[in-house]
Amino acid sequence: MENYKFMQNKACEYFPCHKLKNEKEFNCLFCYCPLYTLKDQCGGHYVYLENGIKSCQACTKPHDKDAYEHVMKKMKDLMEMGKRTHNEIGK
Numbered sequence: 361m362e363n364y365k366f367m368q369n370k371a372c373e374y375f376p377c378h379k380l381k382n383e384k385e386f387n388c389l390f391c392y393c394p395l396y397t398l399k400d401q402c403g404g405h406y407v408y409l410e411n412g413i414k415s416c417q418a419c420t421k422p423h424d425k426d427a428y429e430h431v432m433k434k435m436k437d438l439m440e441m442g443k444r445t446h447n448e449i450g451k
C-alpha cells in the first residue's frame with residue numbers, strides 16, 4: 361500500500377521526462393522538485409552554471425522509487441526556510 365508515496369501519469373506528453381533504468385518505478389509525485397530552493401542542501405545531483413543558475417538536468421531524485429522518503433527528510437529544512445524571523449514577527 362502507501363499509494364500516497366507514488367503516482368505515475370503516463371498520459372503526460374512528457375512522460376518519462378527523465379531517463380530511469382526502470383520506467384515502471386518512475387514517480388511523478390513531485391513533477392517539479394520541491395527541494396530546488398535548498399540550494400546545495402537538496403541532496404540531489406545538481407550543478408551550478410557560471411551565471412549562478414542551479415541546473416537539475418542530470419538529477420532524477422524527485423522521480424526515483426524513494427523520492428517520497430527523500431523529500432520528507434528535507435521537509436524540516438524547507439519549513440525552516442518558510443518561517444518568519446523574530447524581526448518579521450516584531451518580537
Ligand code: SF4
Nearest residue numbers: 393402404406416419
Ligand atoms: S531535482 Fe535534484 S538537484 Fe534539483 S533540487 Fe531536486 S533534488 Fe536537488
